[in-house]
Amino acid sequence: MTGEGRQFVEFATRETLAKTGIGFLVAVVFLYLVAVGLGVEKVSQALAGAEWEWVALGCLSTAFCLAAWGKAWQIVLQVVGIDVPYRRLVVTYFAATFANYVTPLGQAGGEPFIAYVLSRDTDASYEDSLASVVTADLLNLLPFFSFAAVGLGVLLTRPSLPAATRPLAFGLFGMAVGIPALTGAGWFWRERVRSGILRLVAPVAKRTSRVSVAGAAERLDDLYAAFGRVAQDPRALVKAVGFAYVGWVFFALPLYCAGQALGVDISPLTVLFVVPASTLAGMVPTPGGLGGVEAALVALLVAVAIESAALALAIALVYRVVSYWFALGVGGTAALTVVKRA
Template sequence: MSRDETPVGAGWIDRSAAAKTIAGFALALLLVYLLGVVVGWDRTIDRLRAAETRWILAGAASSLIGLVVWGKTWHVVLGTIGIDVPYRRLVVTFLSATFANYVTPMGQAGGEPFIAYVLARDTEATYEQSLASVVTSDLIRALPFFTVGGVGLGYLLVTTATLPDAVRSMAAVLMVLAVGVPFLAATIWRFRDRAQAAVVRLASPITRRTNRVSIEAVQARLDRLVVAIERIAGSPRALVVAVGYAYVGWVLFALPLYFAALAVGTPLSLLLVCFLVPVTVIAGSTPLPGGLAAIEGTLVALVTALTAFSTTDALAVTTLYRLVSYWLVVAVGGVATLWVIRRN
């Protein structure tokens, strides 16, 4: 692929998408505000003013270091296909990808095409190689969410006589995803030839309506993508190292919720955090940017149902958690995105 060729996924940001994102943020913030109105903003703000700064800073540091460690997962995966990118440069690119994910509806659906495009522009990697590395890294980083989430669910089943209805439904979704996602990924890979043929059939109506995309081009891109994934899968030692970084990153990703509770003076069990964080990620898969409002509402409801926290304490903990795990990352990722755009 030449450098001047625009790969699939490029140009995904336009005025219409930007307008929808802004509208999504406005709606989400309104819903968060209404959640605070129901709980009581005055009491919540009083709890936030009394929060211990050291634990807030610990949560902020944990979030940022966790992203840096997750960037190493991607770095290792890229090495398996012979793409040598300086780690310091790649971390900035990864922060930019995270920013795209966090401001895009459906949570984690927005950054992959963008970041694969940026990587292809930054290095000698083709777009398909870049996309393969991004998809593989995402799957590796998903493993801790399901396995550690299962540990947290087991803790709840052992320590709680009867799970509230809301908790049971979220636990069921977690278990379905824990089994279903790996099974689906393995099935698609096992029958990848049929999967490729299905994608080509779906693309056929599009290719008949435009001369900018051809069936041959779609097939060629799919072939290159499969070859890149096969090369990654052929490096089991490197994948084990990448999984190790994924688990370390997950621990750092989850700790801000624990630190937020300490800051408010109402500690949460670490095993309960193991359940809550994956569930909030699932709840964040909504049409609102970064899961805003859905994550806040879910976390307040679950913390209140599973602990002796008042709704005021639950909202205070949730607000601090989202401040250091979402808004801080959006701010840092936004700066990284500007830097990536400038250097490209």
């Protein structure tokens, strides 16, 4: 294995192994306690009647979702002058997804780690990799908010919005307004942002030789240049947005499949709200939001679609099997491939 391959392995194990193990343990204990509180027997009975054809369809939908997002990523990379064969890049994307899903808080800020994986597995620089990853994530936010707005709009037509959904509804609204605003402000006042970051780096640089103000300035300039190149091809970005929307459809579909697997017909419009809303719970400090997403799904499903909390938990568990654990399995295999070819 080359030095870069060893560096990737060391980075992935030394930085995250202990936190990941603790995170999984805490999440599993939490889920067990939730199941005990709702009735383990009731949850088990619901799961025992699962139709595995729908479970398989949900897994297939997750694979299509990641493949579509990988294609959007490839388009963004091509804009910055990096042409990676899709067959190679989609494996890298699955591996990066695995790294993101096993890293605590990865869902809330795994872009630097994913950019690290991409830069080590392709000819892309870290700055171009980070710019492409952040751009692709921002493009994915468009369908995220679009689908959430449609679902939320349907709920708002009801006499009253269920109390359990109000915090997540306000959270979605805040993100819909805040993230684009912060992104635009960060770009418009990029010189001020650059100066502020360098002021923060200066005292750190005085204490260690590993960080320098000049080096940080060069990296920031390269990153802004990469963002500038991405913005120069709006037609390619529109094409990437199209794949982002396709990916989000397949990202939401597994919840519908999970309901069908257990004999529950969840309205597609409900799915469009519940999936984005539950994704906010992915920001809890466990791998992939494990525990938090399931709890949010139970609360949302009980509030808008299902009376039985035990059945809602069973659906949440099936959904996470096809959307999270399946992605971990496929992504883990891809990660081994990436490490081997590094």
